[in-house]
Amino acid sequence: MNALIVATIVLGLLVDQRWEPHGQWVVNLFAWAVLALLLARSEAARRPALLFCLLFATAGEVFLSLVWGLYDYRQHNIPLFVPPGHVLLFFLGTQIAARLPARSEWWIAALSAPVIVFFAWNGRDTLGPFLFGLFLACLWLSPSRRLYATMFLLALAMELYGTWLGNWRWAPDVPWFGLTADNPPLAAGAFYCVLDLLVVMAGNKWGQTPPPELAKVKSD
Known part of the structure; x- marks a missing residue:
């Protein structure tokens, strides 16, 4: 399943960008088909987290892209x-995070910080420190720290690929706050961390048993 997901993301973004005018609709149908397959193959304990993620991701996209105009x-x-x-x-991310060494999330944060600070200092990405603060807040607020560290890097890789292809573009001037943003911001993965934090919190709120993958990625 992991290989299919990677292929869906990598090839899907390429098809969307390069095959006009039908590429996006082909990718739309295929992505939903893969999600349906994932839900069908998942155990009952895993499905609520996946559905919560779908709900929060949709709301987040509407706000960040259409309302805020961040990208x-x-x-x-x-x-x-x-x-x-x-x-x-x-x-x-849940599959990869379970394989990360213990406390590797803090090394990821420590190695990312100097680059983010440098880009903010030279004016290239002043949004970065605020996003990095969100990432640190996720690490502080929830025990599933390796999941957030994984998503921080995994999302950055996807952002770099998607913006390089031209599937989306981040606004150089951040609306409302007078900040600047790189394309993409190096700490863009913080938004994905917040999404995952909301998924974990929603599962706890509604009394859902955490999926086995989330149980594995809780830090010691």
Whole structure:
């Protein structure tokens, strides 16, 4: 399943960008089909987390892209493959995070900080420290720290790939706050960490048993 998810993301973004005018609709249908397959193959304990992720990701995309204007997709819409894509990336993150060494999340944070501070200092990405603060808050507030560290890096890789292809672009001037942002911000993965934190909190709120992957990634 992991290989299928990686192929869906990597090839899907390429098809969306390069195959006009039908590429986006092909990717839309395929992404939802892969999500349906994931849900069908998942045990009952895993499904609520995946559905919570779909709900929060959709709401987040509407706010961040259409309301705030923090980034804009190529066709000035929210492609229908994006919400299921978030769920697929979340699932992939849980698989990878369980394999990270204990306390590696703090090394990831420590190694990221100097670059983010430097880009803010030279004016290239003054949004970065605020996003990095969100990342640190996720590490502080929840025991699933290796999941957030994994998503911080995994999301950055996807952001670099998607913006390089031209599937979306971050606004250089951040609306409302007078900050600057790189394309993408190096700490863009913080938004994905917040998404995953909301998924974990929602599961706890509604009394859902954490999926085995989340149980494994809780830090010691």
